[in-house]
Amino acid sequence: MKPLVPVPRSHRIALGIAFFVVFVAAWSIATLGGFVSRTFLADPMTMLREGYALFSRHGFAIDVGMTVWRVLGGFVLAAILGVPLGIAMGAWKPIEAFFEPFVSFARYLPASAFIPLLILWAGIGEAQKLLVIFIGVFFQIVLMVAVIVGSTRRDLVEAAYTLGASHRGIVRRVLLPSAAPQIAETLRLVLGWAWTYVIVAELIGASSGIGHMITDSQALLNTGQIIFGIIVIGVIGLVSDFAFKAVNQKTYSWALADR
């Protein structure tokens, strides 16, 4: 195959779907063919049945709603505080020098390790869940936004100066618009990470949510429900990612590469 040659859109979609088909087929053969014990892995049919039961009898929709709200809550909170701080750090080097070492350090603190502390501080309510997500994504957002803003094309900044822009004008009319598309892409990426943190937060000390359902099902050895829960997370992630991407592409059409 010739490298880097694009495929037509129809082929690309067909190939993407093909892998899902192969995946489900392999799963079906392994389980329905009796190669794997049903105690460890439910077959696709059982999984779907369990999933239907979850929604119809166990009020799973509420769990899904809770999880989505936690992800969005923690993510939005982190973005509202993290993006402005990142922009300030990228634009003004003294601010960066002040915060950067600490943020770089804090970035490596595992959010899940904070859960016991956070339970102690904030209880097992919603605040604790939001804080886990916040700690998990806030420092990442700050650093990534700072790097994006800091790498603004210098020739554009110089051009703006020769057009009479003030220092504030440079930030407002060059750094911000030039960084906006990449910041939006970063947030899209980080939203995906928020999903992994929420499940971790819900595995411990939660009374609702997809993660809570998964822990419950583990106690009952109901692998069908566990897999269904994981797939629901994947589907929501995929849908929100598509939506985010579509909004970004529409808002920042000028930044689309000619590819």
Next chain:
Amino acid sequence: MSQLVLEGVSRSFAGVRDGAPTVALQPTSLSVAHNDFITILGPSGCGKSTLLRIVAGLDTPTAGRVVLDGTPVTGPGADRGMVFQSYTLFPWLTVRENISFGLREKGLPPADQDRIVAHYVERVGLVGFEHHHPRMLSGGMQQRTAIARALANDPKILLLDEPFGALDNQTRALMQELLLGIWESEKKTVLFVTHDIEEAIFMAGRVCVMSARPGRIKAELRVDLPHPRHYTVKTTPEFSALKAQLTEEIRVEAIRAAAVT
């Protein structure tokens, strides 16, 4: 009388790992009269761009100073418009928004902005492309927009750093005529940096030849070809004589530059 005066402007860069500093520009003096078109001709790496960046205020001289209309230059400002060799249109703005960038910064009323933008869009031949984003434009169109953007601000002096360097020969020739046409009708002090001898003569009222690095102005040449200039002037005997003279001057420097690097 002189609008722009360079007084012994020099620039050296700190040496790598405590080495000797690199001299990019030897002390250079230059006086530019109102509405003169000066081209600065030199081999690559001779410091001609550094000189222009110092006039723009984007770089600070190690010694000497730049005085514009009696005021020393301390930083970049709207009184010195600049067109760069790289494409520096703001990619998130349309052609008309790019051209009005400086006008908005000045806080001009929208009606005045529209009038000025319309004038320069027409002047550089971009009617119908006002709402295009830069990525949809060819290199020549982008540079025409960049010229319009700089002129719309009505700077005292226009600085151009090899603005047509990245364009193909045909487009480059058309752009030269376009810029010269604008200069002939609107009159403006222009400092134009290039390494192309023909371009330097065709555009100039005066050509300053720079030596190889470390650069200095080693020769000046008046170009008394009549205005308005047509592209056919490039085939006249007078043009050829100037070209032969400058070719000699620049050849010596190119050889020196090649020997150094």
